[in-house]
Amino acid sequence: LISLRALRKIYIMGDQEVRALDGVDLDIQKGEFVAIMGPSGSGKSTLMNLIGCLDTPTSGSFLLNNQEVSSMDENELADLRNREIGFVFQTFNLLPRTSALQNVELPLVYAGVSRQERRHRAEETLERVQLADRATHAPSELSGGQRQRVAVARALVNNPSMLLADEPTGNLDSKTSLDIMSLFSELHQGGNTIILVTHEPDIAAYATRTIKLLDGRVQSDVRKSPG
Amino acid sequence: LISLRALRKIYIMGDQEVRALDGVDLDIQKGEFVAIMGPSGSGKSTLMNLIGCLDTPTSGSFLLNNQEVSSMDENELADLRNREIGFVFQTFNLLPRTSALQNVELPLVYAGVSRQERRHRAEETLERVQLADRATHAPSELSGGQRQRVAVARALVNNPSMLLADEPTGNLDSKTSLDIMSLFSELHQGGNTIILVTHEPDIAAYATRTIKLLDGRVQSDVRKSPG
Numbered sequence: 066l067i068s069l070r071a072l073r074k075i076y077i078m079g080d081q082e083v084r085a086l087d088g089v090d091l092d093i094q095k096g097e098f099v100a101i102m103g104p105s106g107s108g109k110s111t112l113m114n115l116i117g118c119l120d121t122p123t124s125g126s127f128l129l130n131n132q133e134v135s136s137m138d139e140n141e142l143a144d145l146r147n148r149e150i151g152f153v154f155q156t157f158n159l160l161p162r163t164s165a166l167q168n169v170e171l172p173l174v175y176a177g178v179s180r181q182e183r184r185h186r187a188e189e190t191l192e193r194v195q196l197a198d199r200a201t202h203a204p205s206e207l208s209g210g211q212r213q214r215v216a217v218a219r220a221l222v223n224n225p226s227m228l229l230a231d232e233p234t235g236n237l238d239s240k241t242s243l244d245i246m247s248l249f250s251e252l253h254q255g256g257n258t259i260i261l262v263t264h265e266p267d268i269a270a271y272a273t274r275t276i277k278l279l280d281g282r283v284q285s286d287v288r289k290s291p292g
Numbered sequence: 293l294i295s296l297r298a299l300r301k302i303y304i305m306g307d308q309e310v311r312a313l314d315g316v317d318l319d320i321q322k323g324e325f326v327a328i329m330g331p332s333g334s335g336k337s338t339l340m341n342l343i344g345c346l347d348t349p350t351s352g353s354f355l356l357n358n359q360e361v362s363s364m365d366e367n368e369l370a371d372l373r374n375r376e377i378g379f380v381f382q383t384f385n386l387l388p389r390t391s392a393l394q395n396v397e398l399p400l401v402y403a404g405v406s407r408q409e410r411r412h413r414a415e416e417t418l419e420r421v422q423l424a425d426r427a428t429h430a431p432s433e434l435s436g437g438q439r440q441r442v443a444v445a446r447a448l449v450n451n452p453s454m455l456l457a458d459e460p461t462g463n464l465d466s467k468t469s470l471d472i473m474s475l476f477s478e479l480h481q482g483g484n485t486i487i488l489v490t491h492e493p494d495i496a497a498y499a500t501r502t503i504k505l506l507d508g509r510v511q512s513d514v515r516k517s518p519g
């Protein structure tokens with residue numbers, strides 16, 4: 066599904082160079098459940114933004130379904146992002162003046178789903194993250210963990226073939242975290258691909274493979290032995 | 293230091309009532325290190341905002357140093373907030389177009405500290421959270437955990453007599469979390485008061501007392517036995 070070779074992301078700040086990613090080689094197959102760990106600033110969110118087609122690398126190759134992403138046109142990319150990929154951002158990125166329900170409906174608007182079906186599916190997904198009674202609240206009227214769950218619901222609502230989740234349980238107590246992780250397991254069992262950034266080993270344990278980053282490179286890549 | 297009686301915070305949404313805090317009774321002495329835990333939405337951030345004088349209760353009494361906070365004038369409150377209290381917000385609340393260094397200097401500006409001393413103390417505090425090499429970056433040029441550490445540095449820079457930290461390690465890997473917690477322990481050993489919201493038991497273990505909230509009320513209040 067995903068093939069990265071010598072991937073780099075370099076920021077130039079005055080006369081200094083910040084190497085957010087410094088040569089990443091990585092293959093991820095369809096249907097895998099991968100956890101990405103590593104210290105603060107090691108490049109995890111940068112990697113996620115590149116895989117999610119929200120950013121472009123400075124150099125290197127990124128193949129998605131054997132197609133070089135840098136040669137795709139904007140329509141193909143937009144289509145990918147809106148129909149194939151669900152993204153839970155580290156900073157949620159909810160629309161501030163919009164209710165939780167409308168925030169969750171947004172990917173279905175892009176997918177051209179009818180209004181009635183959109184409402185029904187968004188309500189159902191909010192129920193799955195235990196926020197049915199907060200549907201009309203705007204983000205500023207929600208707790209930190211509630212906002213995080215709205216971001217998770219928005220990423221799940223269109224049953225994405227690839228879910229990218231950047232620290233989706235950072236603001237959640239352990240019970241609520243388990244609820245979210247069982248939703249992800251369910252999605253994975255449906256054959257979908259999940260890439261999840263976390264620094265909690267208990268959360269990484271749900272994945273079948275753990276990749277550790279350090280200073281913008283892959284430091285280790287461990288697959289769980291089956292059974 | 294802090295005395296709360298029958299404290300309530302109620303939001304009216306249409307014909308519904310949301311009881312964010314529903315009758316909190318609590319005493320916290322000067323120099324205590326208190327952890328506040330509880331499920332997502334149980335009222336932790338609401339309680340922190342009230343204690344930090346950033347919000348006002350719907351009803352009930354809040355005494356700070358034996359003075360009723362609701363009867364203080366705006367000057368007294370501003371003085372408290374800027375000189376006595378350091379606050380690490382769950383959503384960081386950094387100034388977006390301002391460098392990390394200038395964000396950390398801000399409390400010292402309010403405290404009337406000279407420019408040279410401000411710069412020196414802000415640099416020193418950024419060093420203590422291992423971000424000396426990110427001083428000139430704006431928040432959008434920092435990772436999630438780096439932004440969180442800038443928020444921690446800003447809260448610590450004026451050596452506050454009361455530190456309020458709302459999930460200060462939610463975006464940090466375990467090693468970086470330990471670095472932050474040892475800074476807090478240091479502050480506590482200097483005689484300062486710390487109130488910390490977390491849902492990680494390992495982090496709560498640094499405190500000498502753990503209060504659990506449920507549905508806007510205190511569910512349990514446990515002091516560690518000394519020694």
Ligand SMILES: Nc1ncnc2c1ncn2[C@@H]1O[C@H](COP(=O)(O)OP(=O)(O)OP(=O)(O)O)[C@@H](O)[C@H]1O
Pocket residue numbers: 199202205206207208209210211236237238303305310311312330331332333334335336337338339382
């Ligand atoms: N402005 C508001 N209007 C309506 N309801 C609100 C508002 N702000 C907060 N709430 C509600 O008050 C309750 C408590 O919120 P609070 O932010 O204190 O929770 P919390 O314990 O900090 O949760 P978390 O662990 O998720 O951060 C939540 O159910 C939330 O939906």
Ligand SMILES: Nc1ncnc2c1ncn2[C@@H]1O[C@H](COP(=O)(O)OP(=O)(O)OP(=O)(O)O)[C@@H](O)[C@H]1O
Pocket residue numbers: 076078083084085103104105106107108109110111112155426429432433434435436437438463464465
């Ligand atoms: N726009 C930018 N300009 C300059 N440097 C940047 C920019 N964005 C990110 N960086 C730097 O790139 C590095 C990697 O950032 P990234 O957000 O990928 O880290 P991360 O592994 O997600 O960290 P965390 O666990 O703290 O979220 C960091 O050192 C950060 O300071």
Ligand SMILES: [Mg+2]
Pocket residue numbers: 109110111155231435436437
């Ligand atoms: Mg990150």
Ligand SMILES: [Mg+2]
Pocket residue numbers: 208209210336337338382458
């Ligand atoms: Mg909160």
